[in-house]
Amino acid sequence: MKATAIATFFGVFLTCTYTAKEATKKTKKAKLYVPQIDCDVKAGKIINPEFIAKCPPGCQDVKYRVYGTDIYASFSSVCNAAIHSGIIDNTGGKILVQKVAGHSGYRGSFSNGVRSLSLPRWRESFLVSEGKPRKGVTYPSTLEYSSSKSTAVKSEPKKPEQDLKGMKSADTANTSEKASDQGDTARKEHQTTPVPTPATQMATTTPTPTTTTTDPSTTVPQPTTTPAAARTTAAPAKTRPGLHRARDMGSSSVHPAYASVVAAAASAQRQEPAATFQRAASSPAHLAMEIDSWKPGLSLFDTGFSTKEELNPKPLEHISQGNQNCKVDLSFLMDGSWSIGKRRFQLQKRFLGNVAQALGIGSAGPLMGIVQYGDDPSTEFNLKTYANSKDLRNAIEKIQQKGGLSNVGKALSFVNKNFFLDANGNRGGAPNVVVVMVDGWPTDRVEEASRLARESGINIFFVTVEAAAQSEKQNVIEPNFVDKAVCRTNGFYALSVPSWFSLHKAVQPLVKRVCDTERLACSKTCLNAADIGFVIDGSSSVGTGNFRTVLQFVANISKEFEISDTDTRIGAVQYTYEQRLEFSFDKYSTKQDVLNAIKRISYWSGGTSTGAAISYASEQLFGKSKPNKRKIMILITDGRSYDDVSVPAMAAHQNGVIAYSIGVAWAAPDELEAIASDPAKEHSFFVDEFDNLYRYVNQLIQNICTEFNSQPRN
Numbered sequence: 001m002k003a004t005a006i007a008t009f010f011g012v013f014l015t016c017t018y019t020a021k022e023a024t025k026k027t028k029k030a031k032l033y034v035p036q037i038d039c040d041v042k043a044g045k046i047i048n049p050e051f052i053a054k055c056p057p058g059c060q061d062v063k064y065r066v067y068g069t070d071i072y073a074s075f076s077s078v079c080n081a082a083i084h085s086g087i088i089d090n091t092g093g094k095i096l097v098q099k100v101a102g103h104s105g106y107r108g109s110f111s112n113g114v115r116s117l118s119l120p121r122w123r124e125s126f127l128v129s130e131g132k133p134r135k136g137v138t139y140p141s142t143l144e145y146s147s148s149k150s151t152a153v154k155s156e157p158k159k160p161e162q163d164l165k166g167m168k169s170a171d172t173a174n175t176s177e178k179a180s181d182q183g184d185t186a187r188k189e190h191q192t193t194p195v196p197t198p199a200t201q202m203a204t205t206t207p208t209p210t211t212t213t214t215d216p217s218t219t220v221p222q223p224t225t226t227p228a229a230a231r232t233t234a235a236p237a238k239t240r241p242g243l244h245r246a247r248d249m250g251s252s253s254v255h256p257a258y259a260s261v262v263a264a265a266a267s268a269q270r271q272e273p274a275a276t277f278q279r280a281a282s283s284p285a286h287l288a289m290e291i292d293s294w295k296p297g298l299s300l301f302d303t304g305f306s307t308k309e310e311l312n313p314k315p316l317e318h319i320s321q322g323n324q325n326c327k328v329d330l331s332f333l334m335d336g337s338w339s340i341g342k343r344r345f346q347l348q349k350r351f352l353g354n355v356a357q358a359l360g361i362g363s364a365g366p367l368m369g370i371v372q373y374g375d376d377p378s379t380e381f382n383l384k385t386y387a388n389s390k391d392l393r394n395a396i397e398k399i400q401q402k403g404g405l406s407n408v409g410k411a412l413s414f415v416n417k418n419f420f421l422d423a424n425g426n427r428g429g430a431p432n433v434v435v436v437m438v439d440g441w442p443t444d445r446v447e448e449a450s451r452l453a454r455e456s457g458i459n460i461f462f463v464t465v466e467a468a469a470q471s472e473k474q475n476v477i478e479p480n481f482v483d484k485a486v487c488r489t490n491g492f493y494a495l496s497v498p499s500w501f502s503l504h505k506a507v508q509p510l511v512k513r514v515c516d517t518e519r520l521a522c523s524k525t526c527l528n529a530a531d532i533g534f535v536i537d538g539s540s541s542v543g544t545g546n547f548r549t550v551l552q553f554v555a556n557i558s559k560e561f562e563i564s565d566t567d568t569r570i571g572a573v574q575y576t577y578e579q580r581l582e583f584s585f586d587k588y589s590t591k592q593d594v595l596n597a598i599k600r601i602s603y604w605s606g607g608t609s610t611g612a613a614i615s616y617a618s619e620q621l622f623g624k625s626k627p628n629k630r631k632i633m634i635l636i637t638d639g640r641s642y643d644d645v646s647v648p649a650m651a652a653h654q655n656g657v658i659a660y661s662i663g664v665a666w667a668a669p670d671e672l673e674a675i676a677s678d679p680a681k682e683h684s685f686f687v688d689e690f691d692n693l694y695r696y697v698n699q700l701i702q703n704i705c706t707e708f709n710s711q712p713r714n
Contacts, residue, residue: 032133033141034094037078039064043126044074044698047144049099052131055079060090065702066116068106074099074124075698076116082128084114094131099124105416107452118455119705120525123560320388322362326515329367329383329426330359331419333411333436336372336402340439344500345401348437351503353393358511361389366515367425368392373411374404379418384425408442412449412485416456431523433514435461436485439500441468441476450485455709459487459522461514463506465497487522524628526708527560528567531585531629533621535613537637538574538604541666546690547603550636553693555598557634558591560701565589569629571621572598575613576606577642581620610641614648614659614675622657631657632704635675638690640668649675658707659683660700664690682707 034052039059055078064077072081082088082095089112103125108118133139332352340348352370359366367387370380380399386392415434420426434453441464450460462482468475478484486493495510497503513519534554538547554572561568565586572582582601588594614635622631633652652659661675661684669686676683682703685696 032139034131035141035143037143039077039079041078042075042698043072043078043081043097043099044124045146046078046097047146048140050097050137050139051143052094052096052133052139053078053143054094054131055082055088055092057092058090059083059092060113062115066114067108067119067122067702068103068125069109069111069116071100071103071106071125071127072116073103073106073119073122074126075122075702076126078126078128080114081116081126084109084111084116085128086112087128087130096129096131096134098127098129100127101125104421105452105456107413107416109448117706118452118709119702120456120527320360320362320365322365322367322388323360323515324362324364326359326366326511326517327364327427327430328433328514328517328520329420329430330369330433330435330514331383331415332368332370333377333408333415333434334370334372334380334399335406335437335439336374336404337406337439337443338374338403339406340401340500342401344439347500347503349396349399351507353396354504354507355511356392356396357389358507359389359515361386361392363387367427367430369419369424370396370399371411371415371419372399372402373407373414374402375407376404377407377411377414378402382419382424383427405443406439406441407444408436408438408481408485409444409446409449412436412446412453412460416449416453416458420456420458431459431517431520432457433459433461433520435463435510435514438462438464440464440466440472442481443477445478446481447478447484454487454522455525457523457525457528459493459520460485461493461495461510462486463495463497463510465500465503467496487520492519526705528562529628529630529708530561530568530632530704531622531625532558532561532568532570532632532634533585533617534570534572535617535633535635536572536574536582536601537608537610537635537639538606539576539608539639540605541608542603542638542690544603546638549690549693551598551601553636553697554634555595556694556697557700558594558598560697561591563589563591563594569626570594572601573613573617573621574601574604575609575616576604577609577612578606579613579616579620580604581616585621585625608637608639608641609643610635610637610671610675611643611645611648614645614652618648618652618655618657622652622655630708631655633657633659634662634700635659636662636664636693637667638664639666641671645671646674653677660703661685662687662693662696662700664688664693 032052034054036054036056037046039056039061040063059077059079060083061080064080066076066081066084067073068076068081070085078095078097079088079092082093083090087093087095102121102123104121106117106119106122106125108116110116332355334348334352336345356368359368361368367383369382369385371377372380381395386395412434418424420432422428426432453460462485464482473479482494483489492513495506497506517523536550536554542550558570561570563570569585570583570588571585574580574582583597588597614633617633622633625631649659657677659675659677661672663669663672663684663686665688667686672684672686673680685699687693687695
């Protein structure tokens, strides 16, 4: 009896042990559930700072727009960005997405069947990699999207047949909302610390990724050499092809072997003052995250080029104020290829020294740095290394020829990404100018790299010495490379010198053009070259709460632009039956002042005469616009106008005003199209409720930039 009981006990014990082990195995083998996202989902719409998701088939489509290369702006389609980067193809698949800080410039490219677009900057970026979990990171099984709903009390919808004058909707209780600053993000060897989730996200039980934060200061190499001596060695020089001319081979001899030293390029962000804007209760809770003040952090990533560590200026005995009539930040791309020969390389150095002397280098005038290119580019010294012409000329004399091919396209890409940074002495208020010295012709293509540099606000000049003869033109890789590269094709940005021995004659003509800052057209970008006038419907049907939402929309658009009396300027008109100039273009010259002025606009209430408002804005705002500014009108209305809009809108278009119309609720589609510039589908938008206005902030800025960058260059 006892033996039977013992046997039964051990049987039960073994059965329980086996069951527990099997349960443990099943627990260990439990797989992460990967949520699926649609093709049109943008990274900025997902709150999670790091997540794994599955893309469906068919996302390779031009309607799913992508901005950037390798690092993408957050309003790009996540799945199409993954296709562009080569992580997945059009059949879909799993991807890992990591949010990172905003970037100072996104370059477009064509890759894996997807054309990505360029953008000067954006507040948030993301990286895409293979959909495998990183060690120590917990990934959400459900993604958290920013909501478009609001609990605010809505006003009565507008009906055209009703006389709405004097009607007022119930005021909603004002509540303030806090927007947490997005943490700076460091990236080293593509290992990224996820950005903290903003405080404005909705409460959820979804787990978020957790990683150890890396101190950005530890990822930046510290300089250990003096500027004159420190030079990054180029990659091993490639054999010179027969099609590229070789001169003075007797003096050049055979180029030496080069040790390959690869340095990662640190991309420092340009800081802008953060602007906050208190929002009323009717504003959507997620808006502070989606359209938050842009606070760029440090983003480190490989550029594919060899570059120096950050150069510290050596102590200078004399710091000159310089020629204050020529305040430019100037980079010379110096031809160090083997085709130039030793003797002509010396003539080039003498020319650069004479230019430095003629410019009058100084802290309040022009600053000059030099990048030498061959197979790969490298910085000889940056803008802050030398602050007077004498020291600069002495440093130029010590530059050694690096050899290699004439890869001008690579050099332009390098300068665009690495040279004009605050850490390198870029002053922000001074135009950025690049002068490219070319012996004969480049050995790579320059068109795409030049376009991206121009869109970043860089004025490109070319000095071509001993250009290709008629019999040599079949050897040129990219015909008309000068016109494809320079800022404008009107002849102002190109100098052709017949011989290196007559190069000295080009010193004064070049200096005169570089210092003519009024003609440096490429300093103007889509973000700093406009007069933007907001025409705001203040009629009774809008209501107090929704009117505050409209003002938040206006503020979120405004703060993406570079605002000053010489850059983008902002003005505003509110209208009902009547019109009121809230503030003119010349009233405020800082971003914070503009945002404060928008916040102070008081709700008017009344009828809706949109046509009269357009005429009023054309006269009171755009009639006083500067000649060199693009005139952009952004009109927001929630209903049909009591007067005609087509005639006033046509008059505004004929006077050079680019009109965007945003309709809400009962706005009439035919009137929105009549107000908008051609093509109407790119200049008019409609949302069903005020809380959804935020959706068009990104699209509106994108369209403004696309239109600006498509201007002819003659």
